[in-house]
Amino acid sequence: MSEYIGIDLGTVFTRVASTYSSSRHEQGQVTVLDCDLIKRQIRTAISVRKNSVLVGNQITSNCDIENTAYFLKDLIGKTHVDKEWKSKFGMQYAIREQRKGDDQGLKVGFWFDNTHREFLSVEYALKIIIEYCREALNKMSNSVKVKHMAISVPSYCGDAELNSYRALMNMIDVDTIELVRDHVAIAYYYGCYHMFHQGDKQQDICFVNISYDYAFSMICSYQNGWCYIQNLTISRYVCGRLVHEKFEQLFFSKLENSPYNLNRESFLSKPRSILSLMSVIEKSKLDACLHGLDSCYVDMSKIGDLGMDQLEIPQKEFFDCLREDRLMTELKKMILKSKKDSGVGRLDAVCVCGSTVRVEPIREVIDEAAREMGTKAIDVLSVDEAVCQGLVYKMQSCYDMVGNNRYGMNGGETAFVMGEGEIDLNVPHRLKNDRDDKNEEKYDSILAEKQKILDERMNTIREYNKELDKVHDFMNEMDEDHRKEVQLEYNRYSAITGMDSSKHFYPKEHYDLYLASLEQFHVNLKKWKKRNYCGVVSIVAIRNTGKVPAAK
Known part of the structure; x- marks a missing residue:
């Protein structure tokens, strides 16, 4: 077991990457550990009972709905006075800030027997999930324990969220821990994994990431072993939740027209756990985006005693809902604006990340934007895996090692150039040992x-x-x-x-x-x-x- 791991705290599920080695994996290779390896599914959620705190697969539909915090990551940096958060999620438990105690931070309130309320900090809840990941990894091997850790942070993360993440860092008992933004992790993933095989070839790449929370377009230049992020354009409106909301609207409209005649209110009163509902909808949305499927089938048997097994949602209807929205126009404008603001001439490729890029109209828009920029879209990546592996590459670069393979990324001797005249001395992005002689004086x-x-x-x-x-x-x-x-x-x-x-x-x-x-x-x-x-x-x-x- 490697002492280095990267943890991507996802909205629904948490992913883990490590240089784990076994008969299935090459020694020193950075690998995203799936549920088969860890043996248990890691959900970014917790449930509290009187004498225990449950995480991962321990959370089932039998848990009390009022004592289950779903979409825990969305609580980071939020308080009970956040009107946008309250209207969006409609959660019945309060969020308050407490500055005293070992688990100081934002508190999630849980009811017991309708008489007693327990408050648990969001940071402490995330700490439980991270410790759960580390414990599962340690059990896979009796060799080196996890000592160094990197945790993903959304690219749009503001001061309130960062302060909450820093409070989380102070609770975790490891030698070193880093917070890495998603777009930096993706840049490291591409730089370390792809550029290592392509040598000194200079490339200008546009990364388009469309996730559940937000979308971004990033222009990166790779040359002479250095990575330059020329531009980063982020939108929390384009795709992300908008795609999810479109699917949810279609889901409930189909439900109301079914023989069971269930509307949104009656449906939400049936399940014993909202977590099961949201997880099923999220998985079904991903299924609806897959190529080659005429329809996706929502597994209703896992949501509660509704008297129905599954609900069919035709893929074409879902895609048509997206075509009718401003989403397509705004997405294309975001990509083209990112390229224009970067000052880069011709792009070598557009790399698309995330599950929603498989949605036909979204991919058509990305392909159209790529053609207008004189290139084509390639490499459909899993953004979770790219971020997870990038976290490990980014973290180990400070020690000039990636597993048993030397990549020459010495964090103590390099700097990360974010664009002309703007230098961040805190983030290393050196990708190779060789340097361009004519830039020697500048870098020195x-x-x-x-x-x-x-x-x-x-x-x-x-x-x-x-x-x-x-x-x-x-x-x-x-x-x-x-x-x-x-x-x-x-x-x-x-x-x-x-x-x-x-x-x-x-x-x-x-x-x-x-x-x-x-x-x-x-x-x-x-x-x-x-x-x-x-x-x-x-x-x-x-x-x-x-x-x-x-x-x-």
């Missing part, structure tokens, strides 16, 4: 500036660590009860990011959070009132004397 200056910033951060952290060592020494002289309180504060602020000061590459957010946490610990320590001592213990006094003030 970038690397020198990067190293200077990293050295300054590391020096500051080392100084704070020296102070923390002194704090640790004087804590040994305290009484046991008092020492536990200070130890709790010490652990919270000194190990909040789990960073190893001996390593020299971490995202800027890690350093900023680490330094801010240490500073806050120093402030709290200055204000700390001792039960057994008179006055306030000051970090300055400790620095000068190395001893705790005597009690009076």
Whole structure:
């Protein structure tokens, strides 16, 4: 078992990638682990009972609907005052923010016996799912345990969502953990997997990703082992939920016209778990997008006691619903605008990702946009698999290794160029060892500036660590009860990011959070009132004397 894994927290299901090796898989190959390997299906949802928290396949239609959080990922960054969220999902339990406790963050409320409400943080619920993934992977092998992890973040993720993800990072016990945006993971996947086989061939690629949540068009240039993201255009309106809503509307219209005469309200009152309903609809939507099928059949037997086995939805009717919508026009405009804004001349290919690109009218629009840009659409990829594998490539690039194969992606010596004049020193995107000689001076200056910033951060952290060592020494002289309180504060602020000061590459957010946490610990320590001592213990006094003030 590799110590590196990538986890794509999907809307309905969570996917896992690793350099897992067995008789079925080549040693060191990055592989997306399916349900057959993990043995259990991992749903991005939880259910709470009085004495247990259930995840994955443990969640069945027998769970209490009020105590099941479905589409858990959509709760990230949301609060009870988010009107858009409340109207869209219509969930009956509240979301509130709590800043105290070990699982601080957004709380999901669950009812028990209609009298008692338990609150569980969204971040803590996602932590359970991630630990569930890691536990399943560890059971597959008795060798190396999972120590390094990367988690996908939607490309459109804002500050509220990122703060929620960072709270999640602080709860997971691994050596290093990274947040990687979906489009960066896809760029890594294509760069590491395809460019490794194509050598130094220069390519300008347009990636079109149409997923459940959003759609994006990304223009990437691969040359001399470097990846340049020239443009990224994101739309939460184009496709994504719009495709799902169209299918859902067609589903309920078919249901109302069936001999059972069920409308939306009566139907929703039948199932014991909304999760089963949404999972069945999502799977049926994917089936409706497959080539070669005249119809998809919704398995109604899994939803509840409705008295019917299946509901037929003709594929042509579904496609016709999409053709009548603005979706097609907006999708084409998004792709063409991305190419225009990138400044790239002629594209070599348009790579399409996601299940909805198999929808006939959507694929026709992508093909038409590709022709107008002087190229053609190729490589229908599974976006989940591309993101999962890209997470592992991205994470392991910091260590210049991908399994047993050396790809030369040294995160400590390279920079990721996002476009002319805009350089992000926190994300490495070097794809090969060789560099273009005429760009040597340019890249050397970038690397020198990067190293200077990293050295300054590391020096500051080392100084704070020296102070923390002194704090640790004087804590040994305290009484046991008092020492536990200070130890709790010490652990919270000194190990909040789990960073190893001996390593020299971490995202800027890690350093900023680490330094801010240490500073806050120093402030709290200055204000700390001792039960057994008179006055306030000051970090300055400790620095000068190395001893705790005597009690009076």
